Amino acid sequence: MISLALLRQGFPLGFVAGSAILGAIIGSFLGVVAERVPGWVRGEEGAANLFYPPSHCPTCQHRLSCWENIPVISWLALRGRCRQCRTAIPLRLLMVELASAVFFAFTAWLFTAPAQLVSVWILWCGLLPLTMIDLRERLLPDCITQPLLWVGLLLNAHTHLLTMSDALYGAAAGYLVLWLLYWGFRLMTGREGMGYGDFKLLAALGAWCGWQALPSIVLLASLTGIAGYFISTKADDNNPQIPFGPSLAFAGMVFFIVLNITFTS
Secondary structure, three states: OHHHHHHHHHOHHHHHHHHHHHHHHHHHHHHHHHHHHHHHHOOOOOOOOOOOOOOEOOOOOOEOOHHHHOOOHHHHHOOOEOOOOOOEOOHHHHHHHHHHHHHHHHHHHHOOOHHHHHHHHHHHHHHHHHHHHHHHHOOOOHHHHHHHHHHHHHHHHHHOOOOHHHHHHHHHHHHHHHHHHHHHHHHHHOOOOOOHHHHHHHHHHHHHHOHHHHHHHHHHHHHHHHHHHHHHOOOOOOOOOOOOHHHHHHHHHHHHHHHHHHHHO
16 A cells, blocks of 8 residues: 555656556456356356356357457457457447546546545446446346445445444445335335345445435435436336436445545545
């Protein structure tokens, strides 16, 4: 951590640029997580894990060479298509690499304390694949939400950004708030308004941001979800299903960044 602080102080522009490169590399891995975890969680036959098989084209099974695996650059060089069969490479894989590069660079410029910077990066690494998976699969896997909760508690024990009681109460309250809303809605309508993964995600955010931030997180997430509802509603769709996980992830990241800014001021 000390060397990280010295590097940032001595070479600020280089540190930001290096953070962007690191973000693109990590973003490439997070894209793999988002693509492979749903099938592995569901126990689908032949589902890939995070390390095997190596990166390949899902259409023609062409194994990617090293130069075809360079974040951002390879996608642009290949013009978004497999070199072997010319099948389109999903644009979302490029976007997640670019988003991570921009986020890492921005936060490297914003935060001077290494512990805060690493904490923000870790939270991003959990929330980004959860967002991608929930948007595509309507799924928030336990294998990501539960470690995210425990990491939040452990980091707060180390950084003292929150007291442990605030983090623990945040985790418990985050789960109970949405659990109560879920059952209230189900008893009144007979339908499920959200999934259990949303409870666990808000519990994780409570561990990271504290119980005090939960009302603001839920409010911002609800407003974001409402906006997404109207944007995605079609004339012939009377019951669109809008995942709540991305809205919670966005709101949680916003308030964690605000919390860190407030802590340093």
